[in-house]
Amino acid sequence: MDTNSNRRAAAFRKTREAHQTEVAEDYVELIGDLIEEAGEARLTDIADNMGVSQATASKIVARLRREGLVQSRPYRAIFLTEQGEAMARDSRRRHQIVYEFLRALGIDEATANADSEGMEHHVSGRTLDALAALTRTLSKGDVASE
Incomplete structure (x- = not known):
């Protein structure tokens, strides 16, 4: 491969890696926010806030549990592990x-919030x-x- 091909391949690889962690980061950030706001994160609240079914949220929470990011028990609230808390803090930062960068450029609050999410x-x-x-x-x- 030539130099341009190597650069492109590296850029696409980085994007694929970001996509793999994107869902986990969004969920742990939300779980952290729910715990901060309500003292707990329930599956129904996670599903409602993410705009997905409870079944979808349950599958993702199970994945997060396997990855060591959350702890949960059936019919109980979901809590972040230390690793999950660190990921949530980093994602939030x-x-x-x-x-803040988008707002400093003059982008309205709603657009800056939506754009910064991705x-x-x-x-x-x-x-x-x-x-x-x-x-x-x-x-x-x-x-x-x-």
Whole structure:
């Protein structure tokens, strides 16, 4: 393969890897939010908030349990493991950085929230750092005053 092919292959591989973790990140972030808001995360609440059936939510929660991200027992609430809490924190942080960047660009709140929900999973740490730095600059008004 030539250099361009290698670069493309690496980019597509990175995107496929992001897609594999995307669902897990969204679910653990939601479970963390539900626990923070209500003290627990119930399967019905997870399904309602994700807009999926309880059967779909149950399958994903079972996957998260196998991956060591959540703990649950039949007919009981679902809780994050330490690993799940770490993933939820990281996902929430990435979401917030992308959201704040979009808002600093003047994107309305609803659009920034919707767009950041997908973008957060596909942005590298290096790009996130750059977005955060640029957001601070934009928020200070430095760019506008130049």
